[in-house]
Amino acid sequence: MFIEQRGSLNKEYTVIVYSCLYFVTGLIIIVTDPEVILLFENSSKKHVNSSYFLLFLLTLLGSKYLIKMKTLYFILSYILLVIAFVLGIHKNETVYHHTITFCLLIVYIYFNSLEIKSAKEMYQVLLTEEASVVKTLQPNTPLEEILTEIHNGIDKIASISKNTPATVQKIHRRIVKLLQNIAAKMQSTNNLYMPRLELVTKNMDADDKIYIEQECFDNQQIPDKNPDIGIIERKVVEYGISELAGFLKGIGKEWNFNSFFVSGCCKTPATVIGKYAIKMYGLDEIFSISDSVLEVFLNDIENKYPDNPYHNSTHAADVMSSFAYFLTNSKLSDSMTSIEWLGGLVACLGHDVGHPGKNNRFLVMTNHKIAVTYNDISVLEMMHASIIFKVLSNNTMNIFASLQADKFIQVRKLIIDMILATDLSKHFDILSYMRTKYNETSDISVREIRGDLLRLCLKSADVGHAAKSIELHERWCFLIIEEFFAQGDLEKQKGLAVSMYCDRETTNIPKSQVGFIRNIVFSLFTTLNSILASDEIENACLNQLKQNERYWESLAKQRNLSTVQKASKAKNESSFFPLLKRMTIRKGSLPPLCSRKVTKEFNMND
Ligand SMILES: [Zn+2]
Incomplete structure (x- = not known):
């Protein structure tokens, strides 16, 4: 689980670096390609705006696809982008558009870095927790403490999961469900060591099965064939004094x-x-x-x-x-x-x-x-x-x-x-x-x-x-x-x-x-x-x-x-x-x- 978490963090850093490279490369192409420069010089300002807009949108969508950016940030960035371009068209300044676009991307990357930072901190917390759990769980640790540790683990996964990409969250949910099921079964069992009768007697003949059931299993668990009678109600009891x-x-x-x-x-x-x-x-x-x-x-x-x-x-x-x-x-x-x-x-x-x-x-x-x-x-x-x-x-x-x-x-x-x-x-x-x-x-x-x-x-x-x-x-x-x-x-x-x-x-x-x-x-x-x-x-x-x-x-x-x-x-x-x-x-x-x-x-x- 922890290894998987570390892997997902590394992946996110890589994706951000790729996104930046993608954006910078786009800029270099626009600035250096003679045809694009021609496009800048000969076309209307509106056309240039559209080029920038398209480039930024591609960057954003690419990042969204790779990083699984949170929907809220995506919508926010999109709205800011539209506002920037509306302002840009009004002010009619290309450099202004360029700066705004770049800043937006930086803001977006910053938000993602924050998430990764908190996930990294949480990861460190988990490592410390892991060490303390290993220390707590000794060979004679009672079941109650083991279950407490499992429930603590479930809580920790739930809290770290909030700051991870959707795919990881999905995996976390499955693990949490599995752990909850195991904990519930451990809590409900009356029997930690005794194997089930059916498993033990699987390859035995009928006589041996009966013998093993009678001698080696607790036969006091008698099924309730006759339901109890009587409803208990308090009565006034006559008493001499x-x-x-x-x-x-x-x-x-x-x-x-x-x-x-x-x-x-x-x-x-x-x-x-x-x-x-x-x-x-x-x-x-x-x-x-x-x-x-x-x-x-x-x-x-x-x-x-x-x-x-x-x-x-x-x-x-x-x-x-x-x-x-x-x-x-x-x-x-x-x-x-x-x-x-x-x-x-x-x-x-x-x-x-x-x-x-x-x-x-x-x-x-x-x-x-x-x-x-x-x-x-x-x-x-x-x-x-x-x-x-x-x-x-x-x-x-x-x-x-x-x-x-x-x-x-x-x-x-x-x-x-x-x-x-x-x-x-x-x-x-x-x-x-x-x-x-x-x-x-x-x-x-x-x-x-x-x-x-x-x-x-x-x-x-x-x-x-x-x-x-x-x-x-x-x-x-x-x-x-x-x-x-x-x-x-x-x-x-x-x-x-x-x-x-x-x-x-x-x-x-x-x-x-x-x-x-x-x-x-x-x-x-x-x-x-x-x-x-x-x-x-x-x-x-x-x-x-x-x-x-x-x-x-x-x-x-x-x-x-x-x-x-x-x-x-x-x-x-x-x-x-x-x-x-x-x-x-x-x-x-x-x-x-x-x-x-x-x-x-x-x-x-x-
Ligand atoms: Zn007593």
Whole structure:
């Protein structure tokens, strides 16, 4: 491409030199040829004018043909020429005509030189760009960056193309189209390395083809033979205790739904919130789930949540509520099938089930039995998904019992994919994948695209507390820090290197929160909303996220590290959460009698 550009520049210079020679030769002929001189002397002035005019027109047309002069310049030169000759006839001076004609040609050549000059400058820019692209694209460069470079290249070609001859522009347009097609295909593929089944099995007999298809290809891509039934509409769910029923209506509606309030009222927030949501969306009727199966299932999942400060069933319930908010307040609500609704809610409720309150890194470093079971690969997330399906394998708890085998595999895949995506070690990988593949115009009527979006929704809901009202956010922060510090204490006991932000002696809490919001949550929410394009998510979540970032920033400025150390040593982390007191008062504000009734109703294992 660049070589071609350089060739076209050289060609233009040559053409200009030829044009000048052509014009000068014409002049010499006129001046020196005796017959032409005779023509000058004997003919009328008008005749001489015509000779000059003809010569200039020939020069201009010749140049136009060779240089592909822009039409505007050509018309402009032509008009100037006519004006010059009209003036010339009027003034009756041959030398005057000669000068004007020559000047016009110079102006014309000057315009072309300008174009060539800017094209040459652009060419230099391209050379610099080329060097930087070669430097950027290393063997491990992610697809997103490669695609960005392709799009940059397309833009560069488009801008340089403006200053090139029409033929070159035509070639540029073809190259741009080709690059755009390649980029679009790269963006849309789910599969970078796996060859197509038809190509691999081309020369195989029928039996071998079936064997290869079954064993070597992902046979989970089961075609949708039975379309999902049921339209999801919010329903009012009858609930014994009116105060709580009124509160639960906020699920999916209120971004700042207060799950602490529910956990303050009863011991089983995940069961209460989960059951209410499943009934509210009419999923129990669509999938013929009896109240008893639903309650036993939710209770069993809830009971498998250890009593961690943060990773407990209140977190699960809160994540489900945030997830429902994303679905209800975006275009997803019109495209989601009933299976995706139920699968999504279950994935949320069980996404941290069995969490030991330590992170993957700790489990791997300590050769924990969970890490051994799952071969150090996304160990917690693998375990959470596995527990859900172990619970579901019990007939008395299988809320998916009414599904046919293909539908069950579909919902199982969805739940597993969603939970595995919550592994933070896959965070940037997934974000880059989503940004590369999707945007506001992506067709969410395609099941695979919705599946990818639901993964992103659960990921966002999982860290969604960072975008909640500052009171709620601060409370969640306090709890996660407590869990982190407990892990840090254990790491110290075991003589391991203390994980980042897990050392209660040195961690600067406000600074760690600024970093978490800025580096993880913000890019996640902006990516989510770049696809969902929801005003509600923009206003309720992203704006609050920015406010919360500013809040921690101001706290970080106020308190330097030494005060953090002092307070931490006194085991008084709560001094860094000025709003916590207000939240504690709100927690469980139902009358004590009501609380007991709710607990009794939902905690069937008691
Ligand atoms: Zn979680």
